[in-house]
Amino acid sequence: MAPTTDPDVVICGSGAAGLTLAVDLARRGVGFLLIDKAPQPFGGSRGKGIQPRSQEVFEDLGVIDRIVASGGEYPVQRTYADGGFVDVAVTEQAEPTPAEPYQLALMVPQFLTERRMRERLAELGHVVLHGHELVGFDQDADGVTARLATPTGERTVRTRYLVGTDGGSSFVRKALGIGFPGRTLGVRAVVADVLVDGLTTDAWHRWEQTSLCPLRGTDMFQFQGPIPFDLDVDLSAEGLTALFHARTGRDDIVIREVRWASAFEMNARLADRYREGRVLLAGDAAHCHPPTGGQGLNTSVQDAYNLGWKLAAVLGGAAESLLDTYEEERRPIAESVLGLSVRLLEAVKERDMRRGREVHQLDLGYAGSSLNVGSSGRDKGVVPGDRAPDAPVTGAGGVATRLFTLFRGPHWTLLGHDVDADSAPAARAGLHVHTTGVRGDVVDGGGYFRDGYGLSTGQWVLVRPDGYVAAVVDSGDLGVVESYLDGIGVRG
16 A cells, blocks of 8 residues: 655645635645546546636636637527428627626536646646546545555545535535435436538537537537437447437438436435535536536536635635635535526527526625625625626726736735825735735826725725635724624734
8 A cells, every 4th residue: 555645735626616726726725636547537527617717716726828829719500390490599798898808608618628727736736536536535634545446456545625516416525424415307318419411510500309519629519419318329420420310300410429428317416515524526426417508517616616715714824714604604605506507408408598687607606695794785786795896997007907917826805995105904825915005006087996896985805716706895904804804813
């Protein structure tokens, strides 16, 4: 047996949630292992929609431009019936605004998204350990002892925390005995990445029971369609071609090759809890969605984004109770998004594929979080728990920048509007302070910061590392913010 090693965190599962958590921990200097029992990376397109809020997360993690360049925007939906077709936009297109810079209806096959994230992880000095299966673990008050089956034999690892990002059939969740209640949704479907002859790539082609969607960034289409529960589906190119011809009558279209395929039952499930001592769940291990609305992967990414800074803070000396806020904040979000996904599935059954702002995840927040500081009486602008908007500003040196650029990185950010910079709190590790006004380092020439946050002269906004507002206070209450930062582990 290999000698025991001691990473701070073991992440079990290298899908979108595991990779997001790994990238976030890596940039914070946290030691971890990212393991996956599969011998190689996942190769399917499954979660192909990247919503605007996730695009913001990927900007902060340093990977957004590569992800956008790997895919493209969703095409129109072309519905065939009665010998003709009708083109309809699937998504409501909105223009970017100073507060919301990402409005792309972005399609990136999941395997390409994860490839870009592995590249980012490699830049930060880490790799996924494929062929490493978690086969057991025990925990005590000080940590977790994990047993891994590896290509070179069994290995025992002692770690402070274990995070299960190992999918809907999560070994970690089952080993903890955490319930996964919910329901099957009465739909069994096939999804496959295929090469097709005889079809254009300018539209998402839909027939009554089958669709072929061009996968941006590839030469493939994603084949989708419901199938009976009692049908043994032939997932070969010949089998899917026969199924397609039987359903559409379009003998001029041929599936030439299948690169990846899956037959699955749609479920909506939510774990009873996200944490058991020093073991936590994230992503599909904690919630299972139907594919409608592109919510599953995006919710998983944001789980990990919420958890990463909290794990790092606790490992750095913050109270362990900070980890309780992970489930407090993220489980209600998953419950809400599950409801949306199910409603959209019912709409699809009526052939309604339209998607609006409700799927963008920009309006999701943590209004009831115990991490919020006061400000319940505010009648305008942001309040604690809200997503922190972007805004164009100019540095004192004359170079244009954005709030998101100031936020980028693992730190907290304190922004003062129209204040005397000399009144700012003392510098401390893990906090960046920026001010507008007398001797301010930022100029809000267009008023976008002031208006987007609804601020009055002398007010301050504290923004968390994951881009949510923690506090809005007047200058006279900055002591409250400093005490809060002390308690959260950002100490002077």
